[in-house]
Amino acid sequence: MTGPLTLEYIAEGNANIVYTFKPIADEPVNLGVRRKLLRLRKDKSFIQSTQSQYITFQREFLPLFRPENIVEQTLITLDESLIESLNQRLAEHESTGARKDVRHGDRLAVDDHGLLMTDMTAQHGEFLFEIKPKWLQQSPDAPRDSIRCRTCALRVQRDHMKAGGAVIPTRGGFCPLGLIDVDIEERRRAFRNIIEAQANELSHTTVGEIVNYLAEEGYQVLSDLRKHQAQFDKHGLLGRDPEDISDDYSKAMTLRDCMLFVKGSLNAFANTADIRLADLDFKHAHPDKVQRWKSTERTLVDQGWYTSTEVDEGAAGT
Ligand SMILES: [Zn+2]
Incomplete structure (x- = not known):
């Protein structure tokens, strides 16, 4: 120093x-x-x-x-x-x-x-793409006949609460499952939507280059992230005592709350790109927190946010 x-x-x-x-x-x-x-x-x-x-x-x-x-x-x-x-x-x-x-x-x-x-902040001539990928796999507690992933179900529920129960079309929000779709065209479309919402002054060529990079390299990193999210939460929360919730579950929740940063030069994105996960700060879950997680999940299941076909979700479904 x-x-x-x-x-x-x-x-x-x-x-x-x-x-x-x-x-x-x-x-x-x-x-x-x-x-x-x-x-x-x-x-x-x-x-x-x-x-x-x-x-x-x-x-x-x-x-x-x-x-x-x-x-x-x-x-x-x-x-x-x-x-x-x-x-x-x-x-x-x-x-x-x-x-x-x-x-x-x-x-x-x-x-x-x-x-x-x-340091992942963008310098002059660089572009920084950042997202919180959230839940890259369906919640183990979601019903079998779900039509929405965990992230989409929660977004629809929260938008509904904010609107005071009124039915209004929601703004933005993306489905994380699109980012790790097996079809590369689907991944490109998902990343392109997010980039266009984050930066509208980029040229068509630059956006295309960033989209391609994310649909390949970004996909690799997110696939690893998904694997570990699933590995640390195999059984979900419902029907289990909060005391049985292990540190593994907290680890899965940290992995669902981390950020992905991708930074590269605007004129040679793929060759200069640096792609990293951040905010991986593990905390032992306090029982109150486990209770909150559980009650969120209970609401999503019991009120039908995973399954209802009657709500309008602005973002693409799953
Ligand atoms: Zn979704």
Whole structure:
């Protein structure tokens, strides 16, 4: 952490704050932190130490994927004075509007370690595609006569709630099963819909190149993801006691909540593309959380969101 570098705040979530390295003066950035971000954990009782998060990630998730397809983590040692000065700056950011109100008061934990992570933000001339692929296989609890996958069933149910029960056509949302369809044309169509919704200023040729890349390489990564989602949740939740729900189920839920980032140069996408899964942070599920998962699934099944032909879903069905 020495050398002519300073940390610049980029973003924060409930549990972490992410910084980028900026050189002081015009010196080139130290090779060790090139294309890396620094993730530091917040001071909250439910957040484990950075070292223990790192060990869990190495043990539970890293072995599941090719290393080049996962946002890399490197554990580094920090000075206590660094956290102090960053916390001071967080307080200053609150008056300048750089932090959302809901995050005000959150501070970094005094922790001996931080995590360097692959920087997936797009630089000039690059395009970043990002999606949360969600459930890539049907829920084991879904009825046999389902006409909708788990993700589509939940989307239709939530849209219906938001509309206060009124029947209105839903906006957007995609069916994850299209992304891993065995038919490449189906996959192309699914990825194209998402890209066109994310970036409408791209040329036709560039979109075509990105679509082809995703329908092949993206498909490979998502197929691995689907395999592990299924492997860690073979039996579903309904009809089981919350105490019987193992860490494997929580792992499956983490794999259903991770992000896929694909970044490449606009003029040579396939040759420069970097494709990685992120947000693989394992948490032991609290019984309350298992209860919430179970009640969501119960609602989808009992109210017929998997099976009803009477609701209009804007997105393509399954
Ligand atoms: Zn679907």
